[in-house]
Structures are given as structure tokens and as C-alpha cells.
Amino acid sequence: xxxxxxxxxxxxxxxxxxxxxxYMEGLKKIGNPVEYACKYSKExxxxxxxxxxxxxxxxxxxxxxxxxxxxxxxxxxxxxCGGIQNLDQIKILFRSGADKICINSSLFxxxxxxxxxxxxxxxxxxxxxxxxxxxxxNYEVFAESGRERTRIKLLDWINRVxxxxxxxxxxxxxxxxxxxxxxxxxxxGEASNICSVPIHYGGNINNHEQxxxxxxxxxxxxxxxxxxxGKTFRTISKYL
Amino acid sequence: xxxxxxxxxxxxxxxxxxxxxxxxxxNASFKIVNNYxxxxxxxxxxxxxxxxxxxxxxxLKKNGLHDLIKNEYRKGKTIFGICLGMQILFEKSxxxxxxxxxxxxxGEIKHIRKYFEKKVTLPHIGWNKVNFxxxxxxxxxxxxxxxxxxxxxxxxxxxxxELEGRKFTAxxxxxxxxxxxxxxxxxxxxxxxxxxxxxxx
Numbered sequence: 001x002x003x004x005x006x007x008x009x010x011x012x013x014x015x016x017x018x019x020x021x022x023y024m025e026g027l028k029k030i031g032n033p034v035e036y037a038c039k040y041s042k043e044x045x046x047x048x049x050x051x052x053x054x055x056x057x058x059x060x061x062x063x064x065x066x067x068x069x070x071x072x073x074x075x076x077x078x079x080x081c082g083g084i085q086n087l088d089q090i091k092i093l094f095r096s097g098a099d100k101i102c103i104n105s106s107l108f109x110x111x112x113x114x115x116x117x118x119x120x121x122x123x124x125x126x127x128x129x130x131x132x133x134x135x136x137x138n139y140e141v142f143a144e145s146g147r148e149r150t151r152i153k154l155l156d157w158i159n160r161v162x163x164x165x166x167x168x169x170x171x172x173x174x175x176x177x178x179x180x181x182x183x184x185x186x187x188x189g190e191a192s193n194i195c196s197v198p199i200h201y202g203g204n205i206n207n208h209e210q211x212x213x214x215x216x217x218x219x220x221x222x223x224x225x226x227x228x229x230g231k232t233f234r235t236i237s238k239y240l
Numbered sequence: 241x242x243x244x245x246x247x248x249x250x251x252x253x254x255x256x257x258x259x260x261x262x263x264x265x266x267n268a269s270f271k272i273v274n275n276y277x278x279x280x281x282x283x284x285x286x287x288x289x290x291x292x293x294x295x296x297x298x299x300l301k302k303n304g305l306h307d308l309i310k311n312e313y314r315k316g317k318t319i320f321g322i323c324l325g326m327q328i329l330f331e332k333s334x335x336x337x338x339x340x341x342x343x344x345x346x347g348e349i350k351h352i353r354k355y356f357e358k359k360v361t362l363p364h365i366g367w368n369k370v371n372f373x374x375x376x377x378x379x380x381x382x383x384x385x386x387x388x389x390x391x392x393x394x395x396x397x398x399x400x401x402e403l404e405g406r407k408f409t410a411x412x413x414x415x416x417x418x419x420x421x422x423x424x425x426x427x428x429x430x431x432x433x434x435x436x437x438x439x440x441x
Binding site: 044075099198 | 403
């Protein structure tokens, strides 16, 4: 394979701070997101995933100035996620240095937005973030950073967003967010199997075995946060 | 020597911010222009690349930039197309039934899926290795985000990338035209080198 498996630092942002939580709750401040973005770009990570974790919940737009500042300091692609509800916002984000955008919560009310966005901007720049959690024996999709249960099954939602123009899919496991707990690769394999667009996974990735499994299941990349910010994944450079 | 002036053609969809960033880093003098009245008398032109072929051609026609680019090309000005910006230099594309390209170079744009019988992951997004025919020093990983590729005579092609064992065009060069299917503005230092070469042409 000539194409690289992408190692993607995930920058979760709340009120201009880089934060990290557990199970998407109990948020801790980590530092200045611009500094972290700059460092990851210099270290040749493959792209950055910027996620405003409260924009949608507070029903406000993204912090455009912060997006600009981050973009100004990096020379790798930037995906921006959080609170996106319409095409005008997307246009502003692209003009502020985002290379790709990613939509999550607003799609449960308005799936058409996905279709429209990928028609206008091309599906290669429109991704979908899917946050999921195991409830009894099923994997269900959640909105609003894991706060809102949708009762939609994970694989059903993957199919629906794909047929509505998603150019990439970013899976985020709430059960594994910020906690060292075994990842269920079985559901990831099933997810990847039904995917014809690039698919990525985030949630407790901190070692080579996990990355090799994701590669084996045809994932295109991994989102990493805690293990990078806290430097616990020491030998990550071999993938860069 | 008088400092050269670069025009970034703004058709409302492109990734203007990141291209500006690269040019700023190289201390180039540039202007972002979205209508034909302001777009003449530059030394070089950049056609950015995010969006849909059909939408892009319609916008270029609407604001008079379609003819302007063609005229500037005929005058011998350097035109640099990036991703979609490169694709619109060709005759036509699978992405549009109604809109033809600028037709400055022979060849057409095809959907990558047409080249494979089995399932391939598309869009083609991420860092892929680019091999240059002559300037091997440039060989490196560059960032791609595309579902379409160009098909043209091998004389026009100056580098390739591979997908599932098949070779595709990564960049082109013909007379005063240059184009990359990848995005040099977000391809780290190796990408900046591409802009340097463009400025030195």
C-alpha cells in the first residue's frame, strides 16, 4: 500500500481550551489548542481533527477565530467539527482555513444538510462524526457529545449517512472515550465492511496492536487524543 | 527585477485561506480576485481546488473569469491549477453533463471507480506517495482528496500516484500550464516546495 494509514490528533475544544474527558464527561483542561496543533503539525501527524464539543449543545456557531489561528499555524489538513447546522457556516469554515468539515448532531434533525453540503463542496470535504455506545447488546448512536440517545443502530446510521453523501466517517466510541477499556473490534469490523468511504476510529487508541487491527479491518485512520496529549503513546512516530 | 504578481482566482468554493498562507510564507505578492475586471495584468494565476466541476464552471462563466483565464493563458501567463482547479483545465469531466472545461489541455476527467471492478474506498483521501518522472528530488507523500482523476497524453504528465496497484496522474505540466491533483498547501514542507517551484518558473 502506498497510501498512509492516518494518525489524526483529535483536539476537543471547549471555550477555547483543549480538554479531555472520560466517557465524554468529567472534562479536564489540557492547554492551549493552538500550541498543541502547532506541535502536532511540526511532528508530521497526518491531519488534525478539531471538535468543538459544546457548540451544538449551546446552539452556537464555532469559534471561527480559533479555527483561523490553528489553521495559520499548521501545514497539514484540518477537519472541523461541532455545531454545524447550515451551508453558510460551512462556507465560512472553508474560508477560515478548514479543509474538511464534519457533521454530527444536526443530522438527526436534518439529514438533507449532508446531501446539500457534499453536492456543493464535494463529498471529499464533508465527513460525519458518529458517537456510539453499547446499550444492552446493541450499538446505538448518540448526539450532543453522548448526551442524547437517538435509538438508531450504529450500522443503520452508517448506511444512511453514506447514501446521503458522507465522504468520510469518523467513529467515536463513548464507552472507550478517555478510559482504558477494551475496544470491541468486532463491531468495528462490521462497520468497516459496510463502508465504501474512508472510515476512522477514535476511543482509547494507545498501542500498536490496536492500530494494526484497525489497518487489518481496512480503517483509513485513527483519532488519538489522550495518548498523544499525555504522551503515553511514545512510539507513535514510526507511523508518521 | 520587478516583483511578480500572483492572482488567486476566487470562485467562492476554493480553499483560498490555505493557498494564501503558503504564498505569505514565501513572501509572494498576491491578490484574491473574484471578477474579471480586477483579474487582468497578473504574472501568474492560481486556480484553487475544492468543490464540484459543474458548479465551478458555472461560476467562472457568470463572473467573466472563464474567458479571462483562457486569454491570459494565450498571452503566455503561467496558470497553476490545484485539484479541481487542475481538472477544469481539461476538455470535460464525468462530474458534469452540461459544463465543458476550459479546454486548455487535451484530456478528460474520469471517476476513479471506472478503473476498478472490485470495491475501492472512495473518495481517495489522505497522504499518498508521488513519484516524479524527472525531478526525483520532489518524490514524497502529498495530501490528496479526490474522486476524479485526469486522463491525458503521457507527455503532459510529470508525476504519478498509485491506488490499488494502478497508476494515476498526480501532476501535469504543459507549456505555461501546471497542475497538481494533490493539495500542496496542506502537504507540509514538501508541498511548500511545489509553490516555491511555481514562483521560480
